[in-house]
Structure formats: structure tokens, C-alpha cells
Amino acid sequence: MAHLEVDLVAADRKVWSGEASMVSAPAADGDIGILPGHAPVLATLRAGTVRITPTGGEVRQVRIDSGFLSVDGDRVTVVVDSVDDGSATTTAR
């Protein structure tokens, strides 16, 4: 099965990177969900939670305040200004 290469970067460090089957992020006018094979998109993000479903892992939820998301082929880059450290934990769903 195809999968997404996800990079979640904050201004001063890389927060998470790896393979995922789905990413959902709070885009400026409504949440956006990315599955493998998504069209290239550049979206601005508002405050909310980014959910990453890694292949064969538990869902990761990261609270962000703002940023943007780019999808290019199966590469997803989520760029955020600041990450709530406490929220960058793995949570079972």
C-alpha cells in the first residue's frame, strides 16, 4: 500500500518524521485530510490539532497554533510556528 512521507517541522527543530497512512490538519477554512495520492496542495493552518496516523502505529496528535502544510506527491510537510510540547505524545484512539 502507498504511504505518505511526513515531516513535521517547527522553526527550531524537526518534531516528527516518518511514514504515515493519513494526516489530518486544521486548514484555514476547515480541516483537511491527506491520504496517499492526494493532489499537490499548499494550505495555511489555523490553531488546532494535527493528527498523524503512522503506518503500523498509534495516532499522534500534535497541538499547533499556526503554520502551513504542503503536499507534493506523497511527501507531506507540516510547518508549524510552535508546538505544544506536552501534546506531542502518542495517544491511542
Next chain:
Amino acid sequence: MAGQQRVYRQRIRSTQSLKKIFRAMELIAASRIGKARARVDAASPYARAITRAVSAVATHADVDHPLTTERAELRRAAVLIVTADRGMAGAYSASVLREAERLLDQLVEEGKEPVLYVTGRRGVSYFSFRHRETARHWTGSSDAPTLETAREVVDTLLAAFLSEGDDAVGELHVVYTQFVNMVSQTPRVVRMLPLEVVEGVAEVGTEPLPLYEFEPSADVVLDALLPRYVQSRIYSFLLQAAASELASRQRAMHTATENAEELIRTFTRLANQARQAEITQEISEIVSGADALASS
């Protein structure tokens, strides 16, 4: 004569303690430099992602944004000068300031009025000693700049650039020290604003950029991207300057340690000479005394 010897011994002792201080500072700088370089590396994925996104927008949309527009009617030009908080780093701050002076002269020649923004205590004291006004300065974190500092700097500068009032500036130059590698750091002048968005700004590679959809629209995305782009550039300048500062400090302290060793060697030699001279003199006094007794 014994006084001579004592003076030398004293100077050897004080040089030895100085040497210990220099050595300690060298080691501190050396240990921090790794951290500083790691921070430069850690910030680069963000910078890459932003640059890529900016060039993606630039290729697809007409870039017409306040940050990219030349404001020719404004004669004021902001100059951000990145210096160190502390000395003991050889010519680090001096060479940044020299480069800055050159830029300032050039701006004045072009009929512009430079407005100074300074980070680092050395730069601040340089300008206040010469009674030259700085618009704003930041001190206290030159060897480990935080993202918050960078944000504050960028917010101030962007506000000045976008302002409509009398305090508006027409361009922004940054003078900082580029960290090339451990032995070479060069002061550099960069014209930051107005941004020149060239298609394919950075190492995008040979593959063409895909046709992006913009969410909600290209303009809004650009609006969000450009300030972040400026912020990431300036943050990376601050980080590089910090790494350069530590590298210069390490080198300066290494040289100082070696000089102290050299001094200690010289003084030891002089002290030995003085001791020997004293002994020789005592012997000749005793011999001549004995001679005088024997001949009487």
C-alpha cells in the same frame, strides 16, 4: 637582587592563573560550539520547507506583496547589526562593526538615512560610546539566540518596514557573521527587504515543482509565508552569528593560552638567570673576602 627574583616568581604565578582562565574559557566555547552548530542544523528543515513553499507560490502566482514592493519614496534604511554580548572573541565584533560602517557609509552616499538596530552588548556600547542613536537594541543572548528573540527582532523590523508613518523604513540590511566552518567565519551584508522573490529561489533541484492548489488562496498563503520566510532567515543569521562568535572565542582563547605559556617560559628563564647571577655574586664576594684575609 633577591627582589628581582621575587618579582619574576610573582609574574609567573599571575600568568599561570590567567592561563588557567583562558584555558577554561576555551573549553567552554568549544563545548558550546557543538550545541550552536546543532541548532543551526536543527533550524534548517524549517528553512528548507519555507523556501520551497515560497518558490512554489512564486512560480504560480503573481508575487505582489508589501514585503516584495520597493518603497523608493522612503529614504530611511534599517540596518540590523549582529554582534556579541561579550568580548574575548578576537576580532569578531570588530570585523562585523567594520563591515557595518562600510555599509552605513555607502547608504549615506546613496542619500539614504540609516536606522540602526543592534543585537549584542558590544555593538550597543560601540554606538553609544560614539553618541550614535540606535532605534532598538537587544542584548543578553548573543551566544544562544532563542526563537523568541528572533521573533521579537523580526516583528520590530517588519513593523518598521510595513509602517505608514514617519518611522517607516524603505529597506532592511543585515550585517552578520556567516559561519563557513570552524576556521573560517566571514562578516556578510545581506539586503533582506524588500524581498526579491526569484523563481526557484533555493536549491529546489532539477525536478519541476508540481502544480499546487492553494488553500484558501495563493495570496493568503503568500501572506502567511513571507513573514515566516523573513523570520527563518533572520533566525538562521542569529544562529550562525552565535556559532561564529563561539568559534572566534575558542580560537582567541587558544591563542591567549599559548601566549601565556610563552610568557611563563620567558619569565622562568629570567628568574633562573637572576638566581644564577645572585649565586655568582655571592661566590665572588666570598672568594674576594677570603683573598683579602689570606693576603693580609
